[in-house]
Amino acid sequence: MAKKFYSGIRVIYADTDAMGIAYHGNYAKWFEIGRTEFLRQIGYPYATLEKEGIWLPVVELVIKYKQPALYDDILSIACWADDLRGASVIMRYEVKRKVSGELLVDGYTKHAITDPDLKPMLLKRTKPEFYNDVAATIEDE
Amino acid sequence: MAKKFYSGIRVIYADTDAMGIAYHGNYAKWFEIGRTEFLRQIGYPYATLEKEGIWLPVVELVIKYKQPALYDDILSIACWADDLRGASVIMRYEVKRKVSGELLVDGYTKHAITDPDLKPMLLKRTKPEFYNDVAATIEDE
Amino acid sequence: MAKKFYSGIRVIYADTDAMGIAYHGNYAKWFEIGRTEFLRQIGYPYATLEKEGIWLPVVELVIKYKQPALYDDILSIACWADDLRGASVIMRYEVKRKVSGELLVDGYTKHAITDPDLKPMLLKRTKPEFYNDVAATIEDE
Amino acid sequence: MAKKFYSGIRVIYADTDAMGIAYHGNYAKWFEIGRTEFLRQIGYPYATLEKEGIWLPVVELVIKYKQPALYDDILSIACWADDLRGASVIMRYEVKRKVSGELLVDGYTKHAITDPDLKPMLLKRTKPEFYNDVAATIEDE
Numbered sequence: 001m002a003k004k005f006y007s008g009i010r011v012i013y014a015d016t017d018a019m020g021i022a023y024h025g026n027y028a029k030w031f032e033i034g035r036t037e038f039l040r041q042i043g044y045p046y047a048t049l050e051k052e053g054i055w056l057p058v059v060e061l062v063i064k065y066k067q068p069a070l071y072d073d074i075l076s077i078a079c080w081a082d083d084l085r086g087a088s089v090i091m092r093y094e095v096k097r098k099v100s101g102e103l104l105v106d107g108y109t110k111h112a113i114t115d116p117d118l119k120p121m122l123l124k125r126t127k128p129e130f131y132n133d134v135a136a137t138i139e140d141e
Numbered sequence: 142m143a144k145k146f147y148s149g150i151r152v153i154y155a156d157t158d159a160m161g162i163a164y165h166g167n168y169a170k171w172f173e174i175g176r177t178e179f180l181r182q183i184g185y186p187y188a189t190l191e192k193e194g195i196w197l198p199v200v201e202l203v204i205k206y207k208q209p210a211l212y213d214d215i216l217s218i219a220c221w222a223d224d225l226r227g228a229s230v231i232m233r234y235e236v237k238r239k240v241s242g243e244l245l246v247d248g249y250t251k252h253a254i255t256d257p258d259l260k261p262m263l264l265k266r267t268k269p270e271f272y273n274d275v276a277a278t279i280e281d282e
Numbered sequence: 283m284a285k286k287f288y289s290g291i292r293v294i295y296a297d298t299d300a301m302g303i304a305y306h307g308n309y310a311k312w313f314e315i316g317r318t319e320f321l322r323q324i325g326y327p328y329a330t331l332e333k334e335g336i337w338l339p340v341v342e343l344v345i346k347y348k349q350p351a352l353y354d355d356i357l358s359i360a361c362w363a364d365d366l367r368g369a370s371v372i373m374r375y376e377v378k379r380k381v382s383g384e385l386l387v388d389g390y391t392k393h394a395i396t397d398p399d400l401k402p403m404l405l406k407r408t409k410p411e412f413y414n415d416v417a418a419t420i421e422d423e
Numbered sequence: 424m425a426k427k428f429y430s431g432i433r434v435i436y437a438d439t440d441a442m443g444i445a446y447h448g449n450y451a452k453w454f455e456i457g458r459t460e461f462l463r464q465i466g467y468p469y470a471t472l473e474k475e476g477i478w479l480p481v482v483e484l485v486i487k488y489k490q491p492a493l494y495d496d497i498l499s500i501a502c503w504a505d506d507l508r509g510a511s512v513i514m515r516y517e518v519k520r521k522v523s524g525e526l527l528v529d530g531y532t533k534h535a536i537t538d539p540d541l542k543p544m545l546l547k548r549t550k551p552e553f554y555n556d557v558a559a560t561i562e563d564e
Contacts, residue, residue, distance in 0.1 A: 010315075013441060013446065014310070014314055017437065017440065018440070025169025025170050025202075026166075029296040033292075036294060047354045057160075057206070061165060062203050065200050065201065072318075153459060154300060157299045158295045158296065158299065158300070159295060164295065164296050173435050173436055212470060213469070213470045306484060308448075310448030343447060343484070344483075344485050345485075
């Protein structure tokens with residue numbers, strides 16, 4: 001079982017739509033918050049990775065919607081790594097309504113691991129420490 | 142082959158991010174524009190559908206990123222229906238850079254077909270005309 | 283001196299633009315976060331006010347930009363009430379970079395105080411308790 | 424009378440909020456669309472200006488809200504230059520509901536005119552042609 005990392009946000013008016021729920025497109029940015037906190041918590045803030053020449057562009061986004069988030073809901077975002085490969089990694093997410101624990105959305109983003117010219121980078125060779133620290137969260141029990 | 146419907150937008154500063162490209166989460170709203178124009182062009186603006194009690198909540202969003210969109214790019218959005226079922230429909234999308242024709246993104250949204258209480262609606266029975274008109278775009282050749 | 287209420291956010295990629303800074307339009311939603319926390323902290327969450335039939339539509343927004351916010355910056359948002367009148371109130375804001383304390387932006391929103399039909403409401407008469415609790419934050423020393 | 428330049432957008436679900444209207448913060452990006460089209464129509468697309476080293480960072484944003492924009496409304500955005508000075512310019516905006524002509528919002532943005540290091544630039548001296556072409560829209564009759 002991979003180790004999950006948690007962050008949270010509160011739904012504001014700007015996030016809602018005329019159906020009275022959080023607009024479905026907002027979860028892309030809430031996944032970003034989850035992923036950013038994952039990286040920060042394992043010791044590699046994304047801003048630092050970028051400075052070291054490691055980019056993680058999103059190549060695939062998948063979101064499955066179960067229940068709507070409502071105005072003023074506090075959302076709990078779980079994020080964990082999965083399927084770390086030579087030059088790609090999958091990040092998985094679950095977004096729950098904090099008070100009730102209901103699952104609202106799950107999904108994943110697939111990221112290429114590249115240099116700033118977007119050329120694939122063999123992370124295990126070029127940044128073995130980061131590779132191992134991400135891998136350790138996946139094998140965590 | 143399903144009939145494709147086209148719309149377009151221009152990437153503004155608000156859409157870009159610090160990587161200098163369009164933020165990946167924006168495609169959810171550009172898919173919405175494509176889908177809205179599809180419905181309008183076949184004669185069922187979404188605002189009208191809602192008034193008639195037909196809701197199309199997004200239950201799944203999938204986006205595959207091929208190339209980044211850049212500031213001031215004009216994007217061509219193709220949208221078409223696929224796999225119309227009893228109480229669901231899949232809408233597919235291709236977003237291209239208009240000038241070069243490069244494919245930037247493709248993906249789909251899966252929609253439940255519901256009443257305003259989010260109960261599944263058997264579209265073929267309750268709104269056969271709309272069902273048939275969507276179906277006709279799929280069988281189009 | 284009015285009493286200031288504080289909240290905070292962290293700038294994510296979705297908030298930045300191709301200049302490498304937070305897009306100037308985002309401050310409208312960050313002001314909303316500040317205002318929402320102001321109301322919650324004085325005991326009147328906006329969701330509750332709405333249920334009681336008190337709406338606070340924005341009728342004017344003014345933002346003055348001093349310094350840009352950058353990716354991953356933590357922003358401190360101060361919000362306070364000012365100039366509470368019969369059927370309107372001004373909320374003022376300062377957004378600072380948390381680490382350095384630099385002032386990035388200041389501004390205000392002016393709100394009408396209305397019923398759900400957007401008719402002006404004489405708050406002092408219809409909800410004197412809320413009126414007095416807001417007024418108390420202004421006279422605070 | 425300054426010459427007005429026109430552009431338009433359609434309000435999508437992503438733009439609306441739980442009040443059923445366009446979120447007030449969206450006008451910052453709609454002003455951007457108006458301003459971008461102004462520059463393009465006078466022959467200086469913003470992307471080109473940037474390449475030539477002319478930046479126009481927003482230093483002030485003022486929006487006055489008269490009427491709400493609704494889902495699926497087509498909005499007409501008028502934009503014109505005003506008060507062009509040594510190293511700053513004001514751009515004014517009116518956003519109307521296209522069908523009815525109702526004024527929804529007016530406002531302005533004040534821009535510094537700078538080099539890429541954000542140092543003020545005396546436009547009249549460094550880019551007299553651009554200065555004169557903007558000035559000509561203000562004196563237009």
